[in-house]
Amino acid sequence: MTQQFETVALIGIGLIGSSIARDIRHKGLAGKIIVSTRSQATLTRAQELGLGDLYTTSSAEAVKDADLVIVSVPVGASGSVAAEIAAHLKPGAIVTDVGSTKASVIAQMKPHLPDSVHFIPGHPIAGTEYSGPDAGFIGLFQGRWCILTPPPGTDEAAKAKLRMFWEALGSMVDEMDPEHHDKVLAIVSHLPHIIAYNIVGTADDLETVTESEVIKYSASGFRDFTRLAASDPTMWRDVCLHNKEAILEMLARFSEDLAYLQRAIRWGDGEKLFDLFTRTRTIRRSIVQAGQDTDMADFGRHAMDQKT
Numbered sequence: 195m196t197q198q199f200e201t202v203a204l205i206g207i208g209l210i211g212s213s214i215a216r217d218i219r220h221k222g223l224a225g226k227i228i229v230s231t232r233s234q235a236t237l238t239r240a241q242e243l244g245l246g247d248l249y250t251t252s253s254a255e256a257v258k259d260a261d262l263v264i265v266s267v268p269v270g271a272s273g274s275v276a277a278e279i280a281a282h283l284k285p286g287a288i289v290t291d292v293g294s295t296k297a298s299v300i301a302q303m304k305p306h307l308p309d310s311v312h313f314i315p316g317h318p319i320a321g322t323e324y325s326g327p328d329a330g331f332i333g334l335f336q337g338r339w340c341i342l343t344p345p346p347g348t349d350e351a352a353k354a355k356l357r358m359f360w361e362a363l364g365s366m367v368d369e370m371d372p373e374h375h376d377k378v379l380a381i382v383s384h385l386p387h388i389i390a391y392n393i394v395g396t397a398d399d400l401e402t403v404t405e406s407e408v409i410k411y412s413a414s415g416f417r418d419f420t421r422l423a424a425s426d427p428t429m430w431r432d433v434c435l436h437n438k439e440a441i442l443e444m445l446a447r448f449s450e451d452l453a454y455l456q457r458a459i460r461w462g463d464g465e466k467l468f469d470l471f472t473r474t475r476t477i478r479r480s481i482v483q484a485g486q487d488t489d490m491a492d493f494g495r496h497a498m499d500q501k502t
């Protein structure tokens with residue numbers, strides 16, 4: 195594939211940042227990759243893995259010659275990263291992010307960024323429950339959606355360049371307004387994680403009652419929840435705090451529907467249960483048909499052998 199950017203700066207080099215680094219290198223999309231992260235230990239690990247060409251703990255230093263800056267940090271840290279890099283960005287650079295929430299990231303970052311750069315927030319809908327630079331792998335974004343939430347009036351050429359970048363990583367790209375993104379992601383991603391954290395927590399509280407049978411028999415539906423509930427605590431704390439309104443709205447809807455289900459069970463209303471379970475099965479089948487059911491964690495474990 196041909197080079198798309200002279201210099202790319204990656205701020206944050208965990209699961210997502212390091213997967214992007216591996217893909218950029220693998221596909222030859224940039225002349226130079228600059229890796230920056232706050233902690234020296236993570237930076238040293240990124241260097242050992244050979245994820246970039248230059249390494250620095252200073253995000254200001256990292257961005258100064260970059261044509262594309264990708265911020266891949268927990269959403270609660272977006273504002274401080276924007277404040278650190280703002281005065282050092284190259285005019286004409288594209289600044290993007292990969293955060294799981296969008297309205298809050300825009301509110302945190304935009305006020306700091308100069309008009310001389312193109313700020314185009316993004317969110318690849320691809321990941322695993324693992325984190326850190328070792329967890330990334332080539333091909334994470336292949337066949338996955340990436341949602342861009344460009345502010346009104348965003349330069350079309352810059353948007354097209356970023357779109358081409360994600361397409362080169364194998365993604366399908368969509369555009370949305372940030373509030374809509376946050377509502378959609380609240381139901382398809384944030385709520386499932388919160389439900390998983392909750393059910394695993396409840397089971398853990400019951401351990402004295404169940405005498406460790408939860409662990410022993412966990413090759414059942416519970417096991418699927420434990421995968422999601424093993425996701426990074428910092429990342430998911432930030433998602434909850436930064437998509438509060440949409441998550442609370444979806445949780446309220448969820449609780450109402452759960453009460454309906456509870457009532458159907460209490461009153462032995464088999465028809466209601468059967469109808470719901472039939473409807474949901476159709477949804478699963480359409481997801482499988484659309485090819486969106488790959489177990490990313492298994493794929494990740496397999497692909498981690500490839501490294502860079």
Ligand SMILES: NC(=O)C1=CN([C@@H]2O[C@H](COP(=O)(O)OP(=O)(O)OC[C@H]3O[C@@H](n4cnc5c(N)ncnc54)[C@H](O)[C@@H]3O)[C@@H](O)[C@H]2O)C=CC1
Nearest residue numbers: 206207208209210232266267269271293294321322325326
């Ligand atoms: N994990 C997943 O499955 C997905 C995560 N995302 C989003 O991607 C972003 C990054 O997530 P992951 O790569 O999974 O996290 P991670 O925990 O694997 O990596 C986070 C990186 O950010 C660095 N970092 C933390 N605070 C920082 C700061 N203030 N300044 C500079 N670097 C800092 C850490 O050292 C680490 O390198 C998050 O916003 C998350 O919401 C998006 C799609 C999927």
Ligand SMILES: O=C(O)C(=O)Cc1ccc(O)cc1
Nearest residue numbers: 294318319320321322323383
């Ligand atoms: O591991 C999983 O099943 C995920 O759902 C990965 C994921 C986590 C957060 C995102 O914002 C997007 C994708």
